[in-house]
Amino acid sequence: MEEGLVVIPKATISRLPLYLQVLTEYHHLGITLVSSEEIAQKLGITSSQLRKDLSYFGGLGIRGAGYDVTCLLEKIKEILGMQKKRRLAIIGAGKMGTALAGYHGLQQHGLEVKALFEIDKGKIGTTIANIPIYPLAELPDQTVRLGLEIAVLTVPVAAAQKVADLVVEAGFEAIWNFAPIRLEVPDNIIVQNEDLVAGVLTLVHHLSRKIG
């Protein structure tokens, strides 16, 4: 395994959060060593796929025994770029914005929600889960002051593109978008669309194959 030369396939990267999840489970249970077969079974994939995936980032396993849970967790976090903490802002303190602001799972993965932004005067000045809500107009200033990197878009779909423009102008590097619309942004801005409807429609598709 030649370090530095290996290109990790996209398909492998896309499975890393999955591996992170089950390894975290094992870690919490106090399990320190786990075989590829065990993890694979839990995830419903083949053990050879898991081993091939892990092989891309060096021989981490112990032949005859399995993989060290802690060691593997560290490596996956490294590849996913999770060592550095990231500062987020949530734009739109509505139902979804409120849920995310109070979600501990983000904190646990090094994602710090530092601010919410709103246009509703009734919400501005209050807090959600101890996070202050600022007026949207302060976006450029607070972005610099707080060192915000990732914007979480939880505004109504009708406002989403306009808000995305503001977010880009304010200097954000990335957008985590919950509005069901394809945003148009410059090439250097990273957009991750979180399309919950897509998820449930996939489920519906399977369901209709099963029971019509």
Place this chain on the structure above:
Amino acid sequence: MEEGLVVIPKATISRLPLYLQVLTEYHHLGITLVSSEEIAQKLGITSSQLRKDLSYFGGLGIRGAGYDVTCLLEKIKEILGMQKKRRLAIIGAGKMGTALAGYHGLQQHGLEVKALFEIDKGKIGTTIANIPIYPLAELPDQTVRLGLEIAVLTVPVAAAQKVADLVVEAGFEAIWNFAPIRLEVPDNIIVQNEDLVAGVLTLVHHLSRKIG
């Protein structure tokens, strides 16, 4: 194109919700005809991929002109099994459950949230977005009475597996799971894991490639 014999690739199916989203956008804008190139550009994919995908369900396009938006929307909805309405229950009326209960996007895709279930006595008997909150103990009875098919799991991770067991026993066909854990369920139960953390970690990975 031989009807009935064609197997639609998984990769194609996974893109259908995406197509649905942009076609719905065009529909709202009153656009009736659209070329593969336009849609592809909007989605950041190649036009030949889109055409190949659409070719699996028969020649829907008009050579020299493009695709009829309404016609395409209908076909995609058919393939995804969206003609039939589906009845959902949300288990766990916390932050995420509340957000989903009040989300119009579900209704718009034929997904009707009929009930919420809780163990918190303070919440039982009240409503969220006009949807009644029942005690968890009533799950089996209400499932039959209301004809519930899909269970939305928005309970704390520590309770998720136990609740999943109850849901299966109550007769649900499918689970839309928001808890960050791999549920163990019988083979005939469809599980769709909605791992929001996976989404944002993918974003973080791209971010760390970009700015370190």
Place this chain on the structure above:
DNA sequence: GTCTCCTTGTGATTAATTTCACAATGTTAT
């Protein structure tokens, strides 16, 4: 230390997906 057993790591193979390139076939203008 040696033997046995277990599980990893990986080349080779097979399968799935994407891209390419262009014939087929429609539209629109005249």
Place this chain on the structure above:
DNA sequence: ATAACATTGTGAAATTAATCACAAGGAGAC
């Protein structure tokens, strides 16, 4: 009606991903 043009639909080729099968190497027993 015909010509000029635009866009689809699709085999073939290229790329990417998943699976197989087994040699290599480490653990544990004695």
